[in-house]
Amino acid sequence: MPMIECTLIKGYEEKTRKLLAERVTDAASSTIGAHPDQVIVTIKEVPAANYMRGRVNRKPAAAPTEPEVIVREYLSAMEKRDLEKAKQYLANDFTMTFPGGASFKKIEDLISWSSKRYKHVKKSFENFDTSFKGLNATVFCNGYLEGTWLNGETFSQIRFIDRFSVSDMKITSQSVWNDMGERLR
Secondary structure, eight states: OOEEEEEEETTOOHHHHHHHHHHHHHHHHHHHOOOGGGOEEEEEEEOGGGOEETTEEOOOOOOOOOHHHHHHHHHHHHHTTOHHHHHTTEEEEEEEEEGGGEEESSHHHHHHHHTTTEEEEEEEEEEEEEEEETTEEEEEEEEEEEEEETTSOEEEEEEEEEEEEEETTEEEEEEEEESHHHHHO
16 A cells, blocks of 8 residues: 655645646556555645745745646637637647548638538537546547538537647647548538
8 A cells, every 4th residue: 555745845736736646646556556545645735934946935836737638629710610719729830630631720721621520519528537647638539420411411429539738828739530521521
């Protein structure tokens, strides 16, 4: 049964401390095979006056926005066609790849391409999964698409999976897989 203690400068929000404990639990479970119920994580907080690095007392840094939150907000802005807001979540070198190998660097190019496929599409989500490697994250989401084809007929229950790479709180890439092509036949 592993027991892991973390020490933080006092001042991080409760939700940040909880997330840290959850992620440390997951890391221990996946690394040594311990069931999460057997992993003990404690967080000790020290006052800023009792914390020094480089001969300077420090204050806690702001916790970054969760990658899943960034992806959810981006997808919400895209669905509402608030393109200016959606662009705020994207890195300068952002790329996106859609079924059939269609690849874009600009949201407007995606909108133009998709306007030849359907009038409207909406995603309903079943799962979000995030993995980390250092400061970079990969976010997968999956669920179903519904919307309206160009001929006015509606569609629903089309499976999709999106994979996002997030770095420095910006989305650097999006890869999309779905069964729309199967429904078009």
